[in-house]
Amino acid sequence: MDNHQIKIIKPSGSLDASTSQELRSQITELIQNGVKIVLVDFQDVTFMDSSGLGALVLSFKALRAVDSQLFICSVNQQIKILFDLTGMDKVFTIFANQDEFYQSVFSHS
Numbered sequence: 001m002d003n004h005q006i007k008i009i010k011p012s013g014s015l016d017a018s019t020s021q022e023l024r025s026q027i028t029e030l031i032q033n034g035v036k037i038v039l040v041d042f043q044d045v046t047f048m049d050s051s052g053l054g055a056l057v058l059s060f061k062a063l064r065a066v067d068s069q070l071f072i073c074s075v076n077q078q079i080k081i082l083f084d085l086t087g088m089d090k091v092f093t094i095f096a097n098q099d100e101f102y103q104s105v106f107s108h109s
Helices: 020-032 050-065 077-086 098-108
Strands: 006-009 012-015 037-041 044-048 069-073 093-095
Touching: 006 020, 012 050, 020 037, 020 050, 037 050, 037 098, 044 077, 050 069, 050 077, 069 098, 093 098
Parallel strands: 006 037, 012 044, 037 069, 069 093
Antiparallel strands: none
């Protein structure tokens, strides 16, 4: 696995109805470019609502359809609770931070 197949997206602020479409567009572009692994780093995201979550789920399905993967890292307490309440913590692989992500991905390749 090389770094060209891994792309990191770092949204910031609120991930809601007005901003989640941009996330979807970024991931669609990565799919078209043949990226195998997308890491969404939530370090700078302060809040996410159901439309942000919906964009992640659609992105997850779109990536899986082309045999690519979506991972998440650095979620805050509000987003962690949202994932827990919706059961999405069982769907997404969530890492504490980028270092943990890289250690995991490169130890399995």
